[in-house]
Amino acid sequence: MSQSDSVRCVFDTWARDHHASGMEGRHRVSVSEAFAHIPDQPGGRYLEIGVGNGYGLRAMAEHQFRSGTCFGLDVSEEMVRQACEKNADLANVRVERADFLDCFQTTSSASGPRFFKENPSSHSWPREMGVDMVLWSVEDYEQGFKSAGLTNIRQAFFNPNSEANADAGLLGTLGTWGVKPE
Numbered sequence: 001m002s003q004s005d006s007v008r009c010v011f012d013t014w015a016r017d018h019h020a021s022g023m024e025g026r027h028r029v030s031v032s033e034a035f036a037h038i039p040d041q042p043g044g045r046y047l048e049i050g051v052g053n054g055y056g057l058r059a060m061a062e063h064q065f066r067s068g069t070c071f072g073l074d075v076s077e078e079m080v081r082q083a084c085e086k087n088a089d090l091a092n093v094r095v096e097r098a099d100f101l102d103c104f105q106t107t108s109s110a111s112g113p114r115f116f117k118e119n120p121s122s123h124s125w126p127r128e129m130g131v132d133m134v135l136w137s138v139e140d141y142e143q144g145f146k147s148a149g150l151t152n153i154r155q156a157f158f159n160p161n162s163e164a165n166a167d168a169g170l171l172g173t174l175g176t177w178g179v180k181p182e
Helices: 003-016 019-035 055-062 077-086 100-104 125-129 138-147 163-168
Strands: 045-049 069-074 093-097 151-158 173-179
Touching (some): 003 019, 019 151, 055 069, 069 077, 138 151, 138 173
Parallel strands (some): 045 069
16 A cells, blocks of 8 residues: 555545544644734635645635635545535635645655654654654754745744643644745
């Protein structure tokens, strides 16, 4: 089974088992903190890779990119279905299934940017989920953005002191932003 097939199976199962809704609740504070760093983008375009059930995409489409276009990609057909349902009333949202793992030859993780080298409590996740993951450091994420040609790169940790993160020994969520030059 390819890495994409493994990831697709994990997230299709999570979507059917309502795990995505639970993740939305647990990650809402970190996502809100991260999105607060993204300025309004009148007429801009936003791309979310690994869109899940689409709650983050909806926030961007209703706020910073309300007069722009928001695109969401996910490897899981079930997650795409949920994201389409969650955003069906928004004309500025498009969601598609894409096998982006093969395109990028890496995945940040099945749990977003909480899987990184400096967060040792997350290192068991590939084994626990049965999915191969590439373990990047905070610096690797920054270099990846630079290699992709992005500029104005910033990084921050979100919600590091939440009870859930503290109980699990996690450092929180790593946010990395960049701007594609015109």
